[in-house]
Amino acid sequence: MSGAGLRVVRAGVLTTVQDLGRPGHAHLGVPRSGALDEPAHRLANRLLGNAERAATLETTVDGCAVRLTRDAGDERDGGDDAEGAARRTGTGVGTRTGTRTGTGTEAVVTGAPCAVTVDGRPAPWGVPFRVPWGAVLEAGPAERGLRSYVAFAGGVDAEPVLGSRATDLLSGLGPEPLREGTRLRLGDPHGCDSGRDRDAVRKGNRRPEPYRRTDGTPERNGHRPPEHGRTAGLRPAPDAAPWAAPPRELLLPVVHGPRADWFTDGALRTLATGAYRVSADGNRIGLRLEGPVLERSRDGELPSEGIALGALQVPPEGRPVLFLADHPVTGGYPVIGVVPQEALAAAAQAVPGTPVRFMPVSG
Amino acid sequence: MLPAGRHGLLVELPGAEAAEAFHAEVLRRRAAGLLPGVTEIVPGARTVLLDGLARPRRLAAELAEWEIPPLRRGGGEAVEITVRYDGPDLADVAALWGVTREEVGRLHSATSFRVAFCGFAPGFGYLTGLPERYHVPRRSDPRTRVPAGSVGLAGPYTGVYPRSSPGGWQLIGTAVDAVLWDVEREPAALLAPGTPVRFVPEGGRADVPEGPSEDVPEDVREEGA
Numbered sequence: 002m003s004g005a006g007l008r009v010v011r012a013g014v015l016t017t018v019q020d021l022g023r024p025g026h027a028h029l030g031v032p033r034s035g036a037l038d039e040p041a042h043r044l045a046n047r048l049l050g051n052a053e054r055a056a057t058l059e060t061t062v063d064g065c066a067v068r069l070t071r072d073a074g075d076e077r078d079g080g081d082d083a084e085g086a087a088r089r090t091g092t093g094v095g096t097r098t099g100t101r102t103g104t105g106t107e108a109v110v111t112g113a114p115c116a117v118t119v120d121g122r123p124a125p126w127g128v129p130f131r132v133p134w135g136a137v138l139e140a141g142p143a144e145r146g147l148r149s150y151v152a153f154a155g156g157v158d159a160e161p162v163l164g165s166r167a168t169d170l171l172s173g174l175g176p177e178p179l180r181e182g183t184r185l186r187l188g189d190p191h192g193c194d195s196g197r198d199r200d201a202v203r204k205g206n207r208r209p210e211p212y213r214r215t216d217g218t219p220e221r222n223g224h225r226p227p228e229h230g231r232t233a234g235l236r237p238a239p240d241a242a243p244w245a246a247p248p249r250e251l252l253l254p255v256v257h258g259p260r261a262d263w264f265t266d267g268a269l270r271t272l273a274t275g276a277y278r279v280s281a282d283g284n285r286i287g288l289r290l291e292g293p294v295l296e297r298s299r300d301g302e303l304p305s306e307g308i309a310l311g312a313l314q315v316p317p318e319g320r321p322v323l324f325l326a327d328h329p330v331t332g333g334y335p336v337i338g339v340v341p342q343e344a345l346a347a348a349a350q351a352v353p354g355t356p357v358r359f360m361p362v363s364g
Numbered sequence: 365m366l367p368a369g370r371h372g373l374l375v376e377l378p379g380a381e382a383a384e385a386f387h388a389e390v391l392r393r394r395a396a397g398l399l400p401g402v403t404e405i406v407p408g409a410r411t412v413l414l415d416g417l418a419r420p421r422r423l424a425a426e427l428a429e430w431e432i433p434p435l436r437r438g439g440g441e442a443v444e445i446t447v448r449y450d451g452p453d454l455a456d457v458a459a460l461w462g463v464t465r466e467e468v469g470r471l472h473s474a475t476s477f478r479v480a481f482c483g484f485a486p487g488f489g490y491l492t493g494l495p496e497r498y499h500v501p502r503r504s505d506p507r508t509r510v511p512a513g514s515v516g517l518a519g520p521y522t523g524v525y526p527r528s529s530p531g532g533w534q535l536i537g538t539a540v541d542a543v544l545w546d547v548e549r550e551p552a553a554l555l556a557p558g559t560p561v562r563f564v565p566e567g568g569r570a571d572v573p574e575g576p577s578e579d580v581p582e583d584v585r586e587e588g589a
Contacts, residue, residue: 024416027404029553030482162547172486173527174547259366259374305483305490307406307413309372331408331483339369364367364420 004072005106007153009183010137011066016179017168017285018159019059019150026163027330033310034169035326037285037349038148041112045152048109048129055156055188056166058179060149064115064140065179067151069106071134101190105133107154113146113350146350155188170285171327251279251351253323253340254362255313260303260335264315268295272321272337272359281353285327287314288348290357294319295337302333311340313359323348365424372415373424380480380492380520383410385435387557390414399423407481407557409490442560445524445542447473447515449565451535453503457517460500468536469565471498472515477522477561482553487526487545489555494522506532513539515563522563524555540566 009016019042022035036042036059043053058065101107109129110117117124120136132138132153140149159166159176168175177183261269277292295315308314308331312324316334323340325348338361340348351357366374377383387407393399403416417423449469451457458465477493494517502518507530510516514525516533525531526544544554555561 024403026486027406027413027415028482028557029486030484030488031486163552174486256367256369259368304409304411305481306374306408306411307368307404307415309368309413309415311369329483330406331481336368339367339372341370364370 005101005134005155005187006070006072007067007157007185007187008070009065009179009181009185010068011064011139012179012181012183013060013063013065015061016065017059017170018056018157018176018179018185019167020056020156020165021054022167022326023163023165023169023174027307030172030330031163031174032169032171032327032330034165034167034175034285036150036167037326038112038146038150038346040346041148041150042152045109045111045150046156048111048127049107049152049154051152051154051156051190055152056159057150057152058157059112060140060143060151062147063142064149065151066137066139068137069108069132069134069153070184071103101154105131105136106187106190108132108138109152110140110149111152112148112150113143115143115149116141147352148350153187155190158186158188167326169327171329248347250356250358251347253344253348253357253359255338255340255359256362256364257338258336258364259306259339261337263297263299263303263335264337265296265298268297268337269361271295273361275359277321277357277359279351279353279355279357283353285325287325287328288323288351290321290323292320292357295321297335303335305331305333308332308336309339311342311345312336313338313340325349365427367420368413368415371417371420372413373417373420373427375412375414375427377410377412380410381435382432383407383412384478384480384558385432387412388435389430389432391558408483409480440558440560442476442562443554444562444564445515446540446566447537447563448540449473449537451515451537453516453534454536457500457534457536461498472522472536473563473565475563477563479555479557479559479561480521481557482555484523485526485529485545487553487555488523489544489553489557489559489561491522491555491561492520494520496520500534502532503534506530510535511538513542513544515539537563 019036022033023031024033036057042057045057046053046055107129110126114126117126118139119132124130140151143149157166162174166175168178271293272295275293277290280289280291283289308324308328310324310328313321314324314332314334314336315321321337325345366376368374375386377386390405390412394402394405401416401418402414404413406413454465454468458468461468463471475493477491479489480492482489499520500517509528510525510531512525512527514535515537516523516531516535518533523533524539524542524544542554546552
């Protein structure tokens, strides 16, 4: 087990550990949870050669700052003492190869674009970079969108619950949201759980796929030649990570049902034509929408029934709520339609006030 | 059969019993490998949500052909939950039922329950089995904090709160040692849909016939009060 870790310097409004969630347990009352902008989360892991299920940090609105530590329990910041200096200059004993060495680890920030710094110096967004042990990696406030994903080689290692490290804010499963001083371990970039083959690691085939070194430097028995620590030698760096910026207007496809028949025909027209806006009190559970009321054709509540991810539930006051990853698994208010999962990442990045239109599509 | 997004299907059934029977059949078919791709099978009060289906419409068409065997009662061993009948709403429930406080516990523990579905919180099961004359409304003023282990009634359901949370159910007792939800345990949830459940009064079950009776042993009545 790797001893590397991080300590939270600035937690931001809400920063949580996220992965692909825990689908398949809704029948036990367990929400799916997982990264709200799943494509951004997956991309961050791919850029680092992690398995896509490796855990990342999901920030909200104002980013976060973490100090990387070679030993998760190390009280020292590593910035001012001789050992820290040795780590940064790479004079320490290199015990790791690949994406993590004796001097630091690789990280990447995706999702909502933001200023990225390492010890105050600019680092790229959407491109992997090295963070020396003891240095502070900061993801600044989101310039567009809401949620950035901060990923590390090997992933964030927290105790999995039902196979996932995701923080579920509805039911409290998974690690607590980050606070100043929170310590988290990092996974082993070569461990089973990073998605790599441990035997391959032992044989020296440490970077099986998809990224291989391009400089042709020979590798022997897990010892990397000193010059290999440079980022440039690790892989072809992409010019820019693709990311669809949140549009000025959020256009959400919606498949009518299962309870569209609980609404008047006028309500279905209103849903298709009405001008809605993202309300300020959205969270990981759902996105509240401001706009015209959807009129019901019948009163009362349904006996509790299962709710799909992306469900557009209409509480008695008549304005729809779009359910995101931490949504309740059953409920009694009618669901007028379901937004396909592909559209939910954009919804999760839509800042309050963003205009929303719904576009009925066939199932 | 109601659409629930591009990959989901909400199957509505005539009643709770039919929903349970249908749910059991869905589980059988999944176990037999006949429902490829399905990620979630979520029973409700009289529905079953299937999600993650590659072709929900095709399945919807096939469902009409399914033969659903009637639900087998008494299948499987019941999970026993020891209860101290000391809830703060015991007197209210007794009044609604028209029985004494002691009889509430006796009647409740003489009932064979079954988990109809889960929701609200991980490990929270909605248990059916109480006859309709014992159905009670939710409290008009929900509590901001219901202690973990509280045994409550609402509508046709009995439930045990897996953890402290707000709640509006009428509380009749406390589960003494049952852990409804433990992520360190496999399985984490004590109750899953379909699980038969019996409540056992703390201090032992009085051997009582169905229905109200006056001869409750003194020691049972007073235990843990």
